[in-house]
Amino acid sequence: MNAPNRYELFVLDDGEKPVEVTEDTKIPNAATVKILKQDHTLANMIRAQLLSMPQVLFAGYKVPHPLHPYFLVKIQTDGTITPAAALEQACTKLIGMIASIEAKFKREFQYKDVEPTAAEDPYGTAAAPAWSGDTRSYMDL
Structure with a gap:
């Protein structure tokens, strides 16, 4: 509506x-800082990255209204760096972190394409029970 x-x-x-x-x-x-066409996901990542910087004294964000697609980030520094420069550094670090996570994700899922051999049971149903030597199921207890 x-x-x-x-x-x-x-x-x-x-x-x-x-x-x-x-x-x-x-x-x-x-x-x-007003960032348009974004939501809590990016705002929280930027805030967390800003707070990890020693030059930043305060960083917080708010979304004024859920129907308006923007958020406001308030930044206060100790004076050794401007708030705009702190934001730029935080965004650069976030881009690097996300690229690293993407590379790790792709590397891990390369192994998913490997076909399991017939001897491997992906669900572990052929393996011996945890209480070894006992042939009862956990339902028999």
């Missing part, structure tokens, strides 16, 4: 900026 079309939640309009940085005038070394 009131919900926007699904594609409006992730497709940027012509001329629409995906990221807007607004410096905070009340708090030193702080900024609010």
Whole structure:
């Protein structure tokens, strides 16, 4: 009913900026970053990565309303780095981490394509019971 079309939640309009940085005038070394067409998944990863950086004093996010596809990230640093630079470093580290996870995932699932031999029982039904020597099933107890 009131919900926007699904594609409006992730497709940027012509001329629409995906990221807007607004410096905070009340708090030193702080900024609010508005990231469009994203949700809690990316927001939580960015917040966690920012908090792992020693230069960042505060990082938090909020999604103002569930029908509006954007979130706000508040960042405060210790002054050795700007909030925008901290965000850029955090995103770069996240991209590297995700690439590493993807490589590990692909490597592990290469072994899935290997055909099991006839002697292997994938469900372990031919194996001896855990209480070895006893031929009873667990249902007989």
